Amino acid sequence: MRLWALLAVVLALLGHGVATASPEPPPEPQGVLVIGAKSFTESRLLGEIMAQLVEAHTALRVERRPNLGGTTVVFSALRSGEIDLYPEYTGTGWTIQLRHEERVDSPLRAFLAVQHAFEERWDLVWLDPFGFSNGYTLAMSQERAEALGITRISQLREHSGELRLGFSHEFLEREDGYPGLRRAYDLEGLDPRGMEHGLAYQALAQGEVDVIDTYTTDGKLERYHLRLLEDDAHFFPPYDAAPLVRGETLRAHPELLPLLRRLGFSLPDARMRALNYEVEENKRSFADVAREFLLEEGLLDPSSPTTTAPGRDQGLLALLWSRRIETLRLVGEHLALTGAAVSLAIIVAVPLGLVLTRRERWAGPVIGATAVIQTIPSLALLAFMIPVPGLGLGTTSAVVALFLYALLPIVRNTYAGVRGVDPELVEAARGMGLTDAQVLRLVELPLAVRTIMAGVRTSTVISIGVATLAAFIGAGGLGDPIITGLQLDDTGLILSGALPAALLAVLTDALLGGLERLLVPRGLAPRRSAGPP
Amino acid sequence: MIGAAPSPPSHDVTATAPTPMIELRGVRKEFPGPTGTPVVAVDGVSLRVAAGELLCLIGTSGCGKTTTMKMINRLVEPSDGEIRVDGRDIRERDPTVLRRGIGYVIQKGGLFPHLSVAGNVGLLCRLEGWERARIEARVAELLQLVNLAQELATRYPRELSGGQRQRVGVARALALDPPLVLMDEPFGALDPITRRQLHAELRQLQDRVGKTIVLVTHDLGEAFALGDRVALMDRGRIVQLGTEADFRERPATPFVEEFVREHVRGSGA
Ligand SMILES: Nc1ncnc2c1ncn2[C@@H]1O[C@H](COP(=O)(O)OP(=O)(O)O)[C@@H](O)[C@H]1O
Ligand SMILES: [Mg+2]
Numbered sequence: 060m061r062l063w064a065l066l067a068v069v070l071a072l073l074g075h076g077v078a079t080a081s082p083e084p085p086p087e088p089q090g091v092l093v094i095g096a097k098s099f100t101e102s103r104l105l106g107e108i109m110a111q112l113v114e115a116h117t118a119l120r121v122e123r124r125p126n127l128g129g130t131t132v133v134f135s136a137l138r139s140g141e142i143d144l145y146p147e148y149t150g151t152g153w154t155i156q157l158r159h160e161e162r163v164d165s166p167l168r169a170f171l172a173v174q175h176a177f178e179e180r181w182d183l184v185w186l187d188p189f190g191f192s193n194g195y196t197l198a199m200s201q202e203r204a205e206a207l208g209i210t211r212i213s214q215l216r217e218h219s220g221e222l223r224l225g226f227s228h229e230f231l232e233r234e235d236g237y238p239g240l241r242r243a244y245d246l247e248g249l250d251p252r253g254m255e256h257g258l259a260y261q262a263l264a265q266g267e268v269d270v271i272d273t274y275t276t277d278g279k280l281e282r283y284h285l286r287l288l289e290d291d292a293h294f295f296p297p298y299d300a301a302p303l304v305r306g307e308t309l310r311a312h313p314e315l316l317p318l319l320r321r322l323g324f325s326l327p328d329a330r331m332r333a334l335n336y337e338v339e340e341n342k343r344s345f346a347d348v349a350r351e352f353l354l355e356e357g358l359l360d361p362s363s364p365t366t367t368a369p370g371r372d373q374g375l376l377a378l379l380w381s382r383r384i385e386t387l388r389l390v391g392e393h394l395a396l397t398g399a400a401v402s403l404a405i406i407v408a409v410p411l412g413l414v415l416t417r418r419e420r421w422a423g424p425v426i427g428a429t430a431v432i433q434t435i436p437s438l439a440l441l442a443f444m445i446p447v448p449g450l451g452l453g454t455t456s457a458v459v460a461l462f463l464y465a466l467l468p469i470v471r472n473t474y475a476g477v478r479g480v481d482p483e484l485v486e487a488a489r490g491m492g493l494t495d496a497q498v499l500r501l502v503e504l505p506l507a508v509r510t511i512m513a514g515v516r517t518s519t520v521i522s523i524g525v526a527t528l529a530a531f532i533g534a535g536g537l538g539d540p541i542i543t544g545l546q547l548d549d550t551g552l553i554l555s556g557a558l559p560a561a562l563l564a565v566l567t568d569a570l571l572g573g574l575e576r577l578l579v580p581r582g583l584a585p586r587r588s589a590g591p592p
Numbered sequence: 593m594i595g596a597a598p599s600p601p602s603h604d605v606t607a608t609a610p611t612p613m614i615e616l617r618g619v620r621k622e623f624p625g626p627t628g629t630p631v632v633a634v635d636g637v638s639l640r641v642a643a644g645e646l647l648c649l650i651g652t653s654g655c656g657k658t659t660t661m662k663m664i665n666r667l668v669e670p671s672d673g674e675i676r677v678d679g680r681d682i683r684e685r686d687p688t689v690l691r692r693g694i695g696y697v698i699q700k701g702g703l704f705p706h707l708s709v710a711g712n713v714g715l716l717c718r719l720e721g722w723e724r725a726r727i728e729a730r731v732a733e734l735l736q737l738v739n740l741a742q743e744l745a746t747r748y749p750r751e752l753s754g755g756q757r758q759r760v761g762v763a764r765a766l767a768l769d770p771p772l773v774l775m776d777e778p779f780g781a782l783d784p785i786t787r788r789q790l791h792a793e794l795r796q797l798q799d800r801v802g803k804t805i806v807l808v809t810h811d812l813g814e815a816f817a818l819g820d821r822v823a824l825m826d827r828g829r830i831v832q833l834g835t836e837a838d839f840r841e842r843p844a845t846p847f848v849e850e851f852v853r854e855h856v857r858g859s860g861a
Binding site for chain 2: 483484486487488489490491492493494497501502505506580581582583
């Protein structure tokens with residue numbers, strides 16, 4: 060009975076978490092347009108430009124999902140209808156979604172090919188391109204390139220011994236990234252290492268790496284003195300950006316088509332790079348820069364209301380203080396995510412661990428299975444949830460993923476804790492005439508409580524950490540400022556998420572430690588180590 | 593020396609007597625062995641224990657004493673044979689109900705470390721749904737019975753000496769006033785002085801409460817000191833069942849004669 064009551068509370072909590080993370084749909088379902096973006100400056104800026112344009116010229120309420128990770132996440136969100144549109148690149152459509160192995164050299168052919176195929180296969184529409192191509196390119200510092208006399212990618216091979224390559228993880232993986240590049244230029248001898256793109260420029264500036272991958276419209280190109288290497292074998296496919304919209308959405312809101320077309324060819328390379336620079340280097344908000352652009356283009360009425368955010372150039376303490384309300388809200392989201400996930404995990408894993416002590420043969424396979432879940436990289440596990448019906452983007456997926464992560468320590472410790480109870484005591488209890496249920500409740504569980512609690516603490520601390528990645532699938536939490544900060548190379552913003560997250564982990568662990576002292580029977584010797592094993 | 597009930601004249605199980613408290617007939621127990629061939633732990637044991645009698649099971653380690661005892665409270669199910677407690681076949685009884693009527697004491701007491709002395713002693717009363725005041729009174733009564741100070745009620749097992757723990761174990765076994773008590777090497781872990789003291793106390797207790805007791809030991813001096821009768825086991829069988837005088841004057845086999853000579857001298861009794 061009490062278990063059911065607890066389950067009801069957790070489900071209510073879960074429902075609450077979902078409700079707060081994704082606001083309830085307005086009375087008329089056609090009234091909302093969800094605009095997504097990948098987790099990097101340009102994509103978010105384009106998303107914000109489209110969002111403000113739609114807000115200014117239609118009655119639709121726009122919901123922004125600006126931190127949707129990489130292509131896989133945002134594209135499955137679009138296909139499942141979690142979002143209505145996002146800015147995509149033709150080269151990505153060609154190689155990632157359509158899986159073409161052969162190269163396409165002409166930008167126009169690439170655009171027509173993806174436009175046709177996407178409409179045919181998925182009822183997704185490529186609207187008019189924004190006018191710039193943000194292709195991959197390789198960059199070196201001016202001085203280093205000068206010293207080695209490198210201007211073209213084909214020259215890299217001659218310096219394979221002396222060059223250190225630092226490439227983003229996505230670039231290392233993608234067929235139109237390093238794997239293809241290596242074959243096209245025969246770069247066998249080079250051994251690139253993976254790094255977060257937001258950190259690559261700094262690594263380049265400090266001379267830790269010599270060559271990085273970047274985009275032709277990257278705002279940072281304006282600040283660092285970099286040399287873009289010529290793609291003399293014409294390997295990199297064209298990367299023209301355009302809004303990618305669900306056909307369904309366009310049919311439901313016909314006014315969107317002419318409206319979004321007004322953005323067509325309004326952003327040549329240099330313009331896009333300048334806008335990126337405003338956000339990344341001048342620390343202005345996405346909303347500000349998007350609004351300024353739309354005003355200059357005459358697409359926005361100067362008297363329209365603004366949502367200007369405060370300038371971002373301030374000291375860390377001032378930043379933390381100015382974000383205190385926002386931080387509290389994020390802490391709340393973070394706690395709701397981890398609280399729901401760990402509570403569910405306790406409800407499932409403790410009984411499961413107990414069953415395993417009664418069915419020894421299942422113990423290996425079941426604990427093994429939960430261990431396998433833990434080996435899946437967190438981001439991948441989060442991404443797996445999106446296409447699952449009923450999960451999609453947001454809190455539910457995040458809770459399910461965190462829940463799966465939280466299982467192992469609790470199952471394993473429950474099993475080990477109960478198994479570790481002195482068999483003589485169990486036999487004494489049975490011999491006295493305790494029923495199986497009484498043996499479990501009065502002897503085995505109290506004696507295993509310390510070990511079980513150690514598992515719960517481990518799970519909670521892991522969950523608080525992994526939950527910072529939940530922002531990638533739109534579940535909010537303290538990961539939001541961390542991800543945005545990484546993109547913008549804004550240490551203050553990163554810390555405004557990371558510090559509370561770390562503090563939260565420490566405090567929660569201490570709190571559970573206190574709870575453990577209350578739960579562990581007085582007669583047992585005080586524990587020797589303070590933390591979970 | 594001899595308890596309230598008269599001891600049966602001999603180990604002849606076919607002899608007619610008032611309904612014995614415990615009766616084993618041709619009881620056998622095989623465990624699956626590591627190589628596939630079964631291990632015979634108990635090999636055709638028949639015996640009767642009269643109400644109020646204290647019977648000691650003795651023998652070398654591994655001869656089947658514990659297994660024999662655990663079959664009486666159904667912690668182990670026999671492979672063959674029949675066991676009756678108070679005239680009723682135990683296979684027909686619910687194990688939990690059966691066990692609540694049989695006290696059980698094991699080596700080192702088997703106390704639950706997370707429960708206080710009072711918690712351990714009163715556990716079964718609690719499970720039987722007794723009121724708080726009645727449980728407290730019963731715990732006090734039992735502590736007095738086993739010569740323990742009342743202040744110990746709130747202590748935890750790790751705060752007790754070995755002898756105190758053993759007394760708590762006995763008190764716990766007597767909580768529901770069972771007519772029958774099984775004790776598996778209850779004094780095995782104690783120093784000789786404490787052990788002898790507890791022997792005397794157990795005899796007094798036995799005189800007062802008149803329980804039927806089966807006590808397993810590997811110490812022949814202890815068996816002679818405590819038992820109305822002694823059953824010597826070897827390789828799963830009872831080789832002799834009788835009084836101290838029977839063992840000394842009429843050893844059934846050379847093995848018994850040897851065992852008595854070795855062990856009585858060895859234990860210094
Ligand atoms: N659960 C069991 N599984 C397998 N063999 C057992 C088990 N319990 C006891 N035995 C074996 O049965 C024999 C008798 O054991 P036991 O009754 O404990 O002897 P004692 O109490 O006289 O020392 C020993 O050989 C022991 O190894
Ligand atoms: Mg034994």
